Amino acid sequence: MILIIIFTYYALEFLKELPDAKGVSLGFSNISENNINLTPLNPSLIPDFISLNFGTQNFALLANYYLFGFSLPFKNIKTGFLWIRTQIDEIPEYPFLEENDTIPKLKTGEFSSIEEAFLIPFKFKNLNLAFQFKIINKRFKDLKGKGIGFDLGFKKDFKLKGINTYLGISLLDPFGTKILWNRGSEDKENIKILTFLTFKKNLKFISLALSGKIGYDIELLYSSGMEIKIKDIFSILAGYDREPRFGAGLVFKNFEIYYSLRIHELGLIEVINLSIKK
Numbered sequence: 001m002i003l004i005i006i007f008t009y010y011a012l013e014f015l016k017e018l019p020d021a022k023g024v025s026l027g028f029s030n031i032s033e034n035n036i037n038l039t040p041l042n043p044s045l046i047p048d049f050i051s052l053n054f055g056t057q058n059f060a061l062l063a064n065y066y067l068f069g070f071s072l073p074f075k076n077i078k079t080g081f082l083w084i085r086t087q088i089d090e091i092p093e094y095p096f097l098e099e100n101d102t103i104p105k106l107k108t109g110e111f112s113s114i115e116e117a118f119l120i121p122f123k124f125k126n127l128n129l130a131f132q133f134k135i136i137n138k139r140f141k142d143l144k145g146k147g148i149g150f151d152l153g154f155k156k157d158f159k160l161k162g163i164n165t166y167l168g169i170s171l172l173d174p175f176g177t178k179i180l181w182n183r184g185s186e187d188k189e190n191i192k193i194l195t196f197l198t199f200k201k202n203l204k205f206i207s208l209a210l211s212g213k214i215g216y217d218i219e220l221l222y223s224s225g226m227e228i229k230i231k232d233i234f235s236i237l238a239g240y241d242r243e244p245r246f247g248a249g250l251v252f253k254n255f256e257i258y259y260s261l262r263i264h265e266l267g268l269i270e271v272i273n274l275s276i277k278k
Contacts, residue, residue, distance in 0.1 A: 014086040014115045015040045016217075019055035019065040021258035021271040025237035025247030026225025029213035031155060031168035031196035036069040036080045036121075037273070041194060042170045043121040043132035043153035046078040047071040050278040060267030063088045067273065078123045078130075085116040114139045121153075129154050136189075138179060149177030149189065160199075168196035170215075192217040206230050247271075254278060 016028070020037040023030070028038070034047040037055060055067035069082035115138045123130035130153045138145040152171040159165065172192040179187040194215035201208050209227040214220070225239030237247035237260070247260035254277045262269040 014065070014084065015117060017057070017059075017065065017086075018084060019057035019067045019271055019273060021055070021247055021260035021273050022227075022235075022237060022249055024057070024260040024262065024269075024271045025239055025245050025258070026211060026227060027213065027223030027239035027241035027245060029196060029211040029223045029225045029239065029241075030198050030209060030227065031211065032164070032166045032198040032200050032209055035275075036071045036082055037067060039080070039082060039119060039121040039130075039132055039153070040084065040117070040134075040151070041172075042155065042168050042196065043130035043151050044123060044128065044155035044168065045153070046073075046080055046121045046123050046130060047277075048073050048078050048125065051080075052276045053273065054275075055271065055273030057269065057271040059086075059269050060264055062266060065271075073125075076125055078125060080121060082119040082121070083116065084119070085114065088113045113141070128156055134177075136177065136179065143181060143183065145179040145181040145187070147177045147179040147189065149173050162201075164200040164202070166196070166198040166200070168194075170194040170196075190218060207232075 018037060018040060020035065023038050028041055031042065034045045036047060036051060037053055038045045049071065050073070051071045053067065053069045057065035059065065064087050066085045067083070069080060071078065071080035117134055117136050119132055119134045121130060121132040132151040132153070134149050134151065136147040136149065152174060154169040156167045172194070173189045174191055176191060177189040179189065192215065194213060196211065196213050198209060198211040207229045212224045214222045223239060223241035225237070228236045233251055235249040237249065239245040243262060243264055245260060245262050247258060249256060249258035256275040258273055260271040
């Protein structure tokens with residue numbers, strides 16, 4: 001039963017559980033910094049600088065997530081590429097079940113699933129609206145599915161009583177993304193609506209950011225986060241999205257490393273990712 005729950009609930013959320021340690025720690029609520037890793041949540045977060053990103057996540061020893069992406073701005077347009085993959089494998093297919101007519105004597109079957117997405121976001125530099133094209137592949141044992149979709153993202157920066165304020169709105173799969181399976185059936189990824197709001201205040205030696213996200217994806221969802229950055233070098237992160245999240249980060253000129261830890265009901269979830277900027 002637990003394997004079915006993992007597949008139907010967690011694996012299908014792989015584009016919301018991205019292996020980006022800073023994003024995870026803040027509950028994916030911060031909209032203030034551009035990051036190619038977070039374009040699945042809002043395409044307008046495409047950086048206007050060259051970057052190369054790697055990320056990995058261990059989900060309670062049950063699933064592994066991988067990420068590779070880069071941003072490559074041109075004169076009047078920002079674009080990039082992002083690959084995300086989640087994998088569950090080598091888990092016994094019949095755990096803790098007594099032998100019966102439908103379960104073989106040798107319980108050697110294994111549960112496995114793979115989901116991955118290829119995303120290409122782009123945005124004209126003088127517009128607040130961004131577009132993203134995506135290809136999704138899914139596999140559940142010998143069942144394979146493919147889908148093509150797109151997302152829209154909006155971001156606006158302004159000052160509110162001396163505080164830097166960032167507003168974001170995402171419309172993901174606005175017409176639904178169909179997943180066609182090799183056995184002739186199809187599923188549909190429902191439309192998702194997300195709104196983000198971040199307040200950031202820069203002081204002499206530290207900066208403080210408070211962020212929140214609220215949206216709808218079959219059901220209402222919300223999260224929040226806080227970041228304290230000391231001398232633009234060391235960050236302390238905390239957030240909440242179904243459970244508390246914590247993290248830390250270091251910035252060395254053009255190099256960043258972030259780590260996140262979550263205490264989930266299924267076990268510990270650790271995320272680490274590296275970013276090189278130019």
